[in-house]
Amino acid sequence: MKNDKCDGKGCNGQDCSGQDCSGCEAGAVKPAMELSRIGGCVAVMSGKGGVGKSLVTGLLAVGLRRQGRKAGILDADITGPSIPKMFGVGERPATKDFGILPVRSRSGIDIMSLNLFMENEDDPVIWRGPMISNAVRQFWEEVVWGDLDYLLLDLPPGTADVALTVMQVLPLKGVVIVMSPQDLTVMIVKKAIKMADMLKIPVLGLIENMSYIVCPGCNEEVEVFGPSRGAETAASQNIPFWGRLPIDPALAALCDSGRIEDYDDGFPLSLARHLTGEG
Numbered sequence: 001m002k003n004d005k006c007d008g009k010g011c012n013g014q015d016c017s018g019q020d021c022s023g024c025e026a027g028a029v030k031p032a033m034e035l036s037r038i039g040g041c042v043a044v045m046s047g048k049g050g051v052g053k054s055l056v057t058g059l060l061a062v063g064l065r066r067q068g069r070k071a072g073i074l075d076a077d078i079t080g081p082s083i084p085k086m087f088g089v090g091e092r093p094a095t096k097d098f099g100i101l102p103v104r105s106r107s108g109i110d111i112m113s114l115n116l117f118m119e120n121e122d123d124p125v126i127w128r129g130p131m132i133s134n135a136v137r138q139f140w141e142e143v144v145w146g147d148l149d150y151l152l153l154d155l156p157p158g159t160a161d162v163a164l165t166v167m168q169v170l171p172l173k174g175v176v177i178v179m180s181p182q183d184l185t186v187m188i189v190k191k192a193i194k195m196a197d198m199l200k201i202p203v204l205g206l207i208e209n210m211s212y213i214v215c216p217g218c219n220e221e222v223e224v225f226g227p228s229r230g231a232e233t234a235a236s237q238n239i240p241f242w243g244r245l246p247i248d249p250a251l252a253a254l255c256d257s258g259r260i261e262d263y264d265d266g267f268p269l270s271l272a273r274h275l276t277g278e279g
Contacts (some may be wrong), residue, residue: 036145040173042152042204042275049157051180052209053246054082055202056271057154058260059245060176061109063272065261069149073103074139075113076166077156078132079125083247084113088258092116099144100244107261112143129161136162140170150275159195164277167199174202175244176275179233180210181225186233193237205274206234223245242274248255 034051034112044057057073064071072260084090087105093116114135115121123151127135145151153170175196179189189206196203208230212221221264224247234241245267254260272278 031142041147045155048188051194063268072110081115133161133165174204177206205242206238213247
């Protein structure tokens with residue numbers, strides 16, 4: 001069986017185009033991949049750390065479930081995972097002969113994260129770049145995702161190993177960019193947008209997180225990190241603007257307690273509608 005991701009160069013760099021990939025570690029289709037039917041893979045990235053990529057990934061998945069779609073999350077932030085904590089999952093994934101089974105959240109979102117394999121959730125992963133990239137690749141090739149409408153990938157900061165692996169190995173439908181209002185963030189986010197463009201990966205939309213906070217006393221929007229730059233940045237890069245997310249203490253408390261799926265605001269469904277073309 002031929003693997004669509006085989007580059008035809010073989011394990012030793014020699015031309016193997018037109019040959020059967022059976023028995024070839026580089027080109028063979030893994031049993032888990034044959035059991036996974038995924039409608040679209042979407043990466044959530046920024047280039048900048050601390051802007052809320054994991055939060056947006058979680059909200060997108062919650063919104064997709066509220067649309068009645070099947071969603072999964074591949075936590076590609078190997079050294080700084082937060083998805084399991086956010087969804088309140090902690091059981092170790094089951095390993096079968098045919099692959100690894102993801103852990104399912106309360107609302108039915110399939111989740112895979114290296115933190116689920118750690119003895120303690122606060123144990124560090126002290127690996128070099130190639131090992132981290134290989135772990136992400138294994139989660140793609142060896143996890144039995146089953147039937148999913150969308151697989152969301154929560155990427156780490158930067159435009160290096162993991163982002164490159166995801167963009168070159170996975171059949172991405174596109175990337176969603178997350179930013180916050182500061183000038184420094186805008187500059188770094190543009191690097192991520194340019195990386196996607198260089199690798200010919202569509203940028204589906206841009207979201208400005210931590211855009212404002214609603215004052216509990218006067219109900220006015222306070223732009224804690226300065227004026228919004230989301231719409232301006234999206235327009236300058238010729239990509240769709242998906243809107244502004246506030247700093248919401250209620251959402252932060254739900255994430256800390258593993259109950260992001262209980263968030264009853266309209267933001268998850270709004271983001272999902274942008275992704276699925278219904279908004």
